[in-house]
Amino acid sequence: MPISPSALAQLPVRRLTVADLLACADLSENRGWLREEHKWGLLLSAGTGYGIDDPDGDGLLACCVVTSYGSGPEGPELAAVGMVLVAQRYARRGVGRRLMRHVLDEAGETPLTLHATANGRPLYEELGFAEIGRAEMVKGRFTGAVPAPDVAVRPVTAEDLQEVLRLDREVFGLDRTPLITRLPAFADHLRVAVEDGAIIGFAAAWPNMDTHVVGPLIARDTATAQALVASLGAATNRPLRTDVDLRHTELLGWLKENGLDPVITNAVMVRSLPDLPGDLDRRFAPLTVAAG
Numbered sequence: 001m002p003i004s005p006s007a008l009a010q011l012p013v014r015r016l017t018v019a020d021l022l023a024c025a026d027l028s029e030n031r032g033w034l035r036e037e038h039k040w041g042l043l044l045s046a047g048t049g050y051g052i053d054d055p056d057g058d059g060l061l062a063c064c065v066v067t068s069y070g071s072g073p074e075g076p077e078l079a080a081v082g083m084v085l086v087a088q089r090y091a092r093r094g095v096g097r098r099l100m101r102h103v104l105d106e107a108g109e110t111p112l113t114l115h116a117t118a119n120g121r122p123l124y125e126e127l128g129f130a131e132i133g134r135a136e137m138v139k140g141r142f143t144g145a146v147p148a149p150d151v152a153v154r155p156v157t158a159e160d161l162q163e164v165l166r167l168d169r170e171v172f173g174l175d176r177t178p179l180i181t182r183l184p185a186f187a188d189h190l191r192v193a194v195e196d197g198a199i200i201g202f203a204a205a206w207p208n209m210d211t212h213v214v215g216p217l218i219a220r221d222t223a224t225a226q227a228l229v230a231s232l233g234a235a236t237n238r239p240l241r242t243d244v245d246l247r248h249t250e251l252l253g254w255l256k257e258n259g260l261d262p263v264i265t266n267a268v269m270v271r272s273l274p275d276l277p278g279d280l281d282r283r284f285a286p287l288t289v290a291a292g
Contacts, residue, residue: 003055008093013102016049016063023059024049027085034209042186043067043083043290046179050103052095054087062086062095066103067291068110070174077174078277079107081114082290096120100127104271111273115243115266115289129269132276135289136252138260139211139241142233146257151227156190156202163199164192171218173278179287180216188212189235193224203228204287205236214242217285222250225284229255242285251284 016024021044025035043049047067054061064084070077081103086095104112104127115135116124156164161181169175183190187204189212194200201219205212214232219225225248233240240260244252245268256262266289270276276292286292 003090005094007055008090008095009098011052011055011061011098013050013052013099016044016051016065018044020044020049020051020060020063023051024063024083024085027060027063027087028083030087031085033085036208038186038207039288039290040083042179042182043288046182047291050099050106052099060087061090062099064099064103065290066107067179069172069176069292074109076110078273078292079110079112080290080292081112082288082292084114084120097123097127100124109272112271113276113292114269115292116269117264117266121267121269124269127271129271131267131269132274133268133280134246134265135243135268135286136246136265137241137243137263137289138252138255139263140239140260142229142240143259144230144233145259146254148226148230148254149223151193151200151224152195153191153193153227153231156184156192160192160199160202164202167199167202168216168218171279171282173276179291183287189232191228191231193219193228195220200224201228201282203232203285205232205240206287207238208241210238211241212236212238213288214240215285216287217242217244219282219284221282222248222254225251226254233258243289244285245280245283247280248284 043065051063068076068079187206189205201224203217
């Protein structure tokens with residue numbers, strides 16, 4: 001028997017843990033997304049998951065993850081909302097709105113950001129989010145047909161970590177140590193770009209189903225970003241995937257010349273702040289759009 005709208009509105013929202021990883025992956029699959037279990041493991045350990053259990057006992061009815069950054073006197077300085085999913089049989093019945101309102105209540109005064117699909121954008125606008133940019137996902141086998149500029153790139157070492165954290169905080173604008181320190185274990189390949197002994201950029205390639213996702217991609221300039229991607233592309237025989245801010249037209253054009261095709265463009269949205277912090281000129285791709 002279908003659940004009434006009033007009954008759906010009363011279903012409790014609970015915190016998720018890494019024990020809910022497979023249920024989250026099942027829900028992803030239910031909506032035609034990839035299972036992405038490796039990514040779910042990172043998000044549920046580094047962030048805060050929220051879910052609504054299906055009253056029929058069939059896993060999760062809805063879920064999302066919130067990843068917080070910085071530490072101000074009133075709490076986190078920014079939080080990213082991602083992986084907002086509602087089971088197909090409960091779609092367009094107000095469940096996503098209920099889950100997001102719970103997230104907003106939990107966030108309080110903390111500014112929020114998210115990447116929105118065309119389908120999700122109307123709800124987020126209704127909830128006070130505004131578009132401040134767009135990002136394009138590209139995917140394909142990196143050919144290297146158009147070489148990268150000659151910038152020195154090497155694998156990261158343990159001694160590099162503090163400098164990577166410093167650079168990341170400078171460019172991202174907030175401390176995200178809990179996420180960045182997980183990269184050596186999470187990613188298959190982690191590279192730094194160097195000049196005169198100083199780190200001027202870093203990037204990771206982490207496994208996601210049959211691809212390697214390039215992210216985060218932090219670099220002094222486009223040439224450095226290209227050198228980092230080329231190094232990662234040479235290290236894997238899997239297709240690459242990444243999400244690049246549309247403002248970085250030169251990098252996007254170069255990636256497409258090297259075999260990566262457009263997949264989808266999403267809106268970058270914020271709530272309770274005019275724009276994202278940090279230096280967007282050096283911020284080429286996120287670790288994942290689900291974590292901002």
